[in-house]
Amino acid sequence: MDSNVIEVNNLEHSYGSVKAVNNISFTVKQGEIFSFLGPNGAGKSTVINILTTLRKLQKGEARVNGYDVAKEPNSVRRSIGIVFQMLCLDHEMTVSENLEYHGRIYSMKKKERNKRIEELLKLTDLESKKDTLGKDLSGGMKRRLELARGLMTKPAVLFLDEPTIGFDIQTRMRMWEYLREIKREGTTIFLTTHYMEEADQLSDRISIIDQGRIIVTGTSDELKNKLGKDLIYLETSDNKAAAEILRSLESVKSITEDTKSLRIMIREDVTHVLPQIMEKIRREGIDIIIVNIKKPSMDDVFVHYTGHGLREGNEDEKQQEVETVGISK
Ligand SMILES: Nc1ncnc2c1ncn2[C@@H]1O[C@H](COP(=O)(O)OP(=O)(O)OP(=O)(O)O)[C@@H](O)[C@H]1O
Secondary structure, eight states: OOEEEEEEEEEEEEEEEEEEEEEEEEEEEEEEEEEEEOTEEEEEEEEHHHTTTTSOOEEEEEEETTTTTTHHHHHHHTTTTEEESSOOOOTEEEEEEHHHHHHTTTTOOHHHHHHHHHHHHHHTGGGTTTSGGGGGSSSHHHHHHHHHHHTTTOSSSEEETTTTTOOOOEEEEEEEEHHHHHHHTTTTEEEEEEOOOHHHOOOOEEEETTTEOOOOOOOOOHHHHHHSEEEEEEEEEEEHHHHHTTTTTTEEEEEEOOOOOOOESSSSSSHHHHHHHHHHHHTOOOEEEEEEEOOOOOHHHHHHHHHHOOSOGGGBBOOOOEEEEEOOO
């Protein structure tokens, strides 16, 4: 039977007049990797800070490992591991000493500490660096050491706030491997990210969060499949008029329009629909400049549900949604 390691009900949080978290509810099951995917300022850090008891809960309910974050913060803290955006290592200690020190703080016995340090150095590929000072590690190694430290006490749940921010894609992919390995050890992982691919590749389930609200939750496949079977990117001499014409087609599920192109989600096999679409547009005297067919990506899911791209303030990515058929949320 699935058991919930995290349970959040109607969580709200404001900073003065700014409502950072607006009535959020979700659960995370034992052994899952669960991600909050959202742009800067969406409210991700605020939620993770409340769940890890670093920020006081204002309104709503939250339980972690069965403990109430408002009423039993010490029990929550003892049962979790945390890795935050900001590095908190001691740069004058070696890799092993950093882990050793953390184990002592949590009153781990010497034998247990040594065993765990050995396991974690192996897991995070830091065995050859065990006597290197924190300040002499690369950025990726420092983050791995943070990860190892967060896991020292074998927490039931690990919280990671943007674990791979600023990493190149290779280092990011290695980090995903470590996180999958940690999951295999039985740890539940809650992470925040603004990388589409990270959420897509790593998570068992994803919540898209925007402006303090959860917009939609599901597995990567569920979210993509809800959009439609295939997606056609179309650039024409008059996108607005083309969207107008195509909206009446039964096979078209929805159309997202931006300044350059149309993203057309379709219900049926693209090979049947595409000739029909081309014919209809050409008949109206509209020229087709580019046609591209692909399966919906997490990027498409994000644009579809939020109505904009992920990098806030980039006008090229601001999209205007012109749905033809409402989709269930
Ligand atoms: N200490 C604070 N005081 C005032 N406003 C804050 C504070 N922390 C966050 N905010 C505001 O609350 C909103 C949510 O911020 P939060 O840091 O939770 O978002 P986020 O999704 O984690 O963003 P990022 O990815 O940039 O960390 C934003 O509008 C932010 O400006």
